[in-house]
Amino acid sequence: MTTRQRLLVLLVVILVVATGSTAYALAELRRSRDLSSRPPSVPTATQSALTGPRLVFRHTGLDQEYGVVAEVPLSDPGGARTFTGLSCDRVDATATAASCLRTKRGVVTTFQQLDLDADWKQVGQEGLPGIPSRTRLSADGTLAASTSFVAGHSYMTAGFSTATEIHQVGGGRSYGNLEGFALYLHGKRSTPSDRNIWGVTFAPDDDTFYVTVATGGATYLARGDLAKRTLTTIADKVECPSLSPDGTRIAFKEKVDHANGTWWTPAVLDLATMSRTVLTGETRNVDDQIAWLDDDTLLYGLARADEAGVTDVWSLDAKVAAKPQLYVEQAWSPAVIR
Amino acid sequence: MYLSLSDRPASAANRARGRTARPRVARLVVTLGVVSLLTDISSESVSAILPLYLTSVVGLSTVAYGFVDGLYQGVSALVRIAGGWVADKSGRPQQVALAGYGLSMLARVALLFAGGVASISTVISADRIGKGLRTAPRDSMITAASDPAHLGRSFGVHRALDTVGAAIGPLLAFLILWGIPDGYHTVLVVSLGFAVLGVVVLGLFVPRDAGGVRRHEPLHWREALTRPMLRLLLVAGFLALLTVGDGFVYLALLNSTDAAAQWFPVLYVGTNIVYLALAVPLGRLADRVGRTRVLVLGHLPLAGAYLAACVATGLPGALAALGLLGTFYACTDGVLAAVAARTVPDELRTSGIACAQTVVALARMGASIGFGVLWFAIGPQQALVLVAGGLALAVGAGAVVLRIGPSRQQDAT
Secondary structure, three states: OOHHHHHHHHHHHHHHHHHHHHHHHHHHHHHHHHHHOOOOOOOEOOOOOOOOOEEEEEEOOOOOOOOEEEEEEOOOOOOOEEEEEEEOOEEEEOOOEEEEEEEEOOOOOEEEEEEEEOOOOEEEEEEEOOEEEEEEEOOOOOEEEEEEEEOOOOOOOOOOEEEEEEEEOOOOOEEEEHHHOEEEEOOEEEOOOOOEEEEEEEOOOOOEEEEEEEEOOEEEEEEEEOOOOEEEEEEEOOEEEEEOOOOOEEEEEEEOOOOOOOOEEEEEEEOOOOOEEEOOOOOOOOOOOOEEEEOOEEEEEEEOOOOOOOEEEEEEEOOOOOOOEEEEOOEEEEEEEO | OOOOOOOOOOOHHHHHHHHHOOOOOOHHHHHHHHHHHHHHHHHHHHHHHHHHHHHHHHOOOHHHHHHHHHHHHHHHHHHHHHHHHHHHHHOOHHHHHHHHHHHHHHHHHHHHHOOOHHHHHHHHHHHHHHHHHHHHHHHHHHHHHOOHHHHHHHHHHHHHHHHHHHHHHHHHHHHHHHHOOOOHHHHHHHHHHHHHHHHHHHHHHOOOOOOOOOOOOOOOHHHHOOHHHHHHHHHHHHHHHOOOOHHHHHHHHHHHOHHHHHHHHHHHHHHHHHHHHHHHHHHHHHHHHOHHHHHHHOHHHHHHHHHHHHHOOHHHHHHHHHHHHHHHHHHHHHHHHHHHHOOOOHHHHHHHHHHHHHHHHHHHHHHHHHHHHHHHHHOHHHHHHHHHHHHHHHHHHHHHHOOOOOOHHHHOO
8 A cells, every 4th residue: 555545544534433423422412412401200399498307319310400419208209309409429418417429520520528508508518539439427417428439540550449538517527538547357456458448327426337348358347436536347248337217227238149240139237136137029239328218118229220320219128028119210319307 | 891781872973973963753653652642542531431431320339340450450461471472473563563452442342332340341351451462562663663872762752642642531531521411422432433543543554564573593482581681670670569559649648638639530630741741851861871770760759759748738749749750650661661672682672571561560560569558557658758768779779780870981881
């Protein structure tokens, strides 16, 4: 081939590539525009704010409200939803406060944790070092915890880790990254380099909390003490703990052997007897920090297999053979305000 | 007589020529730089969105991805040696490079359709294997096309173009997502387009026999392990054992400045800008004062970056750490290939480059693992200071082993 011919071939390839990707981008742009002007397919309410017992969640319908935090009354979870106008990837809320983890897209994407008051007004803000994963408030809304994934960029090969921190809502004291807490593994002080910590749940005393600690390929349930800055493991194989409203049990996801690789099944641990019940009535893969609707019922989000980005919140009685029920459709990150 | 690394201009005449009328950078070097630029636009635009795409669209647990990522870094390093050996054996580095770029391109196609943990890790590993295959043959072709007196500059030009691509990629991904908020697939399609262009430019404009060496006898692995090469492996490998992942520097900055969390994802951009700016000037400097010297002494800025990261308070400290880190890359990344290429017989050039790059990559992986232990055992600050001190000593020892001290002038013959 002569240089002329080569340049000609290159030109043709450039044209084909440019035309093809432009056509694809334009079609996607049209689809995206349609989406962002489409009203929700679920009933919506027009009143400005909801009070009383309610469920707060992230709306995931493919429409103009995608990602926006919404509320429904607990008395009618399938009924009309009220939108707050705030977009979050993960949300938790109590009667007095809310915590929102969100992604800020930019040339380089950054991540934030917002503290909000009962009227969804921002009262504090912190940067997150990675992709939002979990957030939880204490029952009285004074403490907030966040977990984010610090995924290694290809240029920085420290690899993957989680960052979990706790702070007082509204810009008060920060307890910092929980990796800085003293870890007691099986009763012995331990400083493994590969430890990862995620998924905080608070006890009502605003000092005790529970969290997952992973090291050496194993996961543990640890009890944390904010004042003493300690983490003490109390059980094996517990991920993303969630304390029941009466404080007696912990709901979590348990990793089980499965043909499709990583697979989590919801389970409940009784803190008094340390006996665990795996809720095998749920056969799907549950990758969420479970929330308690009441002392007998669990809530968690599941992605739809056939619709990317759309999720639903399911409820499950905390009993062995209980079958999951659809609780709120097009929803994610459920938080119960009692 | 000291048989030190023959990485310096061989004769005074050569040097004089270099000073007065600097020859143009070979067209092939620029072409390969353009191939890398296009490929880096492709791979870095995907890297920028991959964690978000996997978690928000595919619904993959990031834990699984992080594990896979670490695993394949190792695979990539080992494939590199195989790529180098095949390139030398066949005398056709262009075709091995083409296979590597092609494999990564096919991985881009597959990524469009991959939906589960297994399929996505397969695709990512194919991409990494492709990267492992192509690197040494490409650097071998750069060496063959360059005037030996200006090899450092050639690599500087190539790495600068490469880094431009790495900067454009995330920017492009951002622009697409800015226009199309959920346009992850559009980013993947555009990324595939740039990968195709890279492969086509390589196939069309890099001659099939580029970098090939005529040989008369069968090749033996052993011949690549010349004494200068062994010495280089010893020194570069030892220094790499004290080169902990950049991630730790960023984490230290994150720890020392409380408000830095939101800057965490952009820190590597600062490092890249400095690398981009200094790649050519430091490549030239290496040609002038000795490439081995720049390679070894280039670890001093790294030690400086470690110190800056643990005493850093606020923006100035962070900027100093990033600047020093970028300087370290500009001193060492391209220069390592340039030095390695000149320590082995020409017909084993690709294997030599691959060998040096693999030893350094594996040693750095080991360093990061070991440093992780130290980080928690004695604390981040102390660990960084310790490694910085170790590096300073190692640079001194390396200077002795490679005989690149001030008395180097007399050693030249």
